Amino acid sequence: MELRPRLVSGEVTVRPGRPEEVAPLREILGEPSVARWWGEPAPAAELAVDLAGEGGAVLLVVEVAGEVAGGIQYDEEQDPQYRHAGIDIFLGGRVQGRGVGTTAVRLLARFLCGPREHHRLTIDPAAANGRAIRCYEKVGFRPVGILRRYERGPDGTFHDGLLMDLLREDLRPDPATT
Template sequence: MEGIYRDELITLRRMKDCLEDYSLLTKWLSDPSVAQYYEGKSKLYDMEKVLMKFGPYARGEERVIPCIIEYQNTPIGYIQYYKAHPDEYDESKVVDMTKYKNTHGADIIIGETQFWNKGIGTNVIQMMIRFLFENENADIIFIDPQTWNKRAIRCYEKSGFNPLMVAKNRELLDDIPKDSLIMAITAKDQPLYLL
């Protein structure tokens, strides 16, 4: 399998356009405990919905690059990255986007709940940060957890992301508009332990 980044325990690999990878996402996004952090418990995914949303990503038809997270060779989650549009994060009043030429965004789901609260998500985010700075020449990376998701925010702060602003009604969770915390990290302010 194509690993884009790995260490002794964790591998980030490109998601493949195959039943095996679509089945993983279907399993994870049909679990209400996982879905509550994605689109909501009332928005569970079946295979058809997974194929519609993630198929174009896996086939390279969209700018989103989907990856499977493996822990000790076992698939446990999903992370994606993408080249962000300059106005995508609505942060023009906070960040001078004219200073950045290669902006990226990322999103993560740990789908196997037995791996929650073990620091694995933080390690994965740190790997993705290194990958985007070293391999994709990103100059700034954004992430946008919903403001109520304190666990994700702590993970991102531990990884060096700085909170920038609250974007009102940015995402829907169970069809209810929720605020997101726009966070960013630049190559110059990434923590030394990430180098």
Template sequence: MPTDFATKPVLTGERVLLRPLTADDAATFQAILADPEVIRLTGSPQREFDLDRLRDWYGSRGAQPDRLDLAVVDRESGACVGEVVLNEWDPGNRAANFRTLIGAAGQGRGLGTEAVRLIVGYGFERLDLHRISLEVFAFNPRARRVYEKIGFVAEGTLRQVLRDGDGWVDATVMSILAPEWARHRGHPEG
């Protein structure tokens, strides 16, 4: 079993393939990050993303021993539609944070759900994590439903954590634990 995140696997599901990110993915993410709805749902700052900086960022993901960044590829089209990430690794507590970014081309077809199941399963079954946590904004019920379908449990609310126009938005902290994953393998509803 790997003892860190240095190994960058290829994980294959029915609909998606997760593979290591490369500099060649930069243009895809530049387009995804230009979508105002994606920016809003992820709480990212509204700005233009320089292609050279994105190439440097995505090209360096494979060399990171303390995080796992994988491209989400739609197996039907072969197109990269987003990313899934385990980061903020805490080896002493066998814990990591999870985040995802799925562009419009990958939404509404179950690709994100399968991608989350694949990386969370890898985190528990291959990286020996005990806890994976995330935060989801209140205005993103679709993402929260995906996380609940996989077995993430709401733990609490971070009140008014994000400025949204003239208002403020709460975020829900969610997590899934290794014993929960062992019971249902990402299918808690049956």
């Protein structure tokens, strides 16, 4: 079964990345609006492994109108009793606030709930990241609870996270196709 799909909706494409896209992805991860939530960019070698699909998570490129705009990744729990997938996404400042994140998350969620046959997806934004939370809610994710002192931020202190999940039947349709 395909692990690294090519998914398209309008001008947004989610697709496997290429080695030469490690540098642009690291640049995006280093932008203040991204680094605020993600911290320092991963080393190029680590990002290259994830981009090649050889790490624990599958990292895909988010492309807008033919240009690298960010990355979206998923990981899968394969234990049949707990089988589900988790998603993470980062987008460069030039495409933030334009619906690109909602489209990319919806595309990946449809893939994970469809061909990958997951019944539940999770995502865990920083509790203070209202923009990300609204994006995920538009796709159908619902808050589960606060993860207290969940992650260490770039400032060195721990910050709360929000655990959200989506059941297959909660996945909202793409307004562009309805």
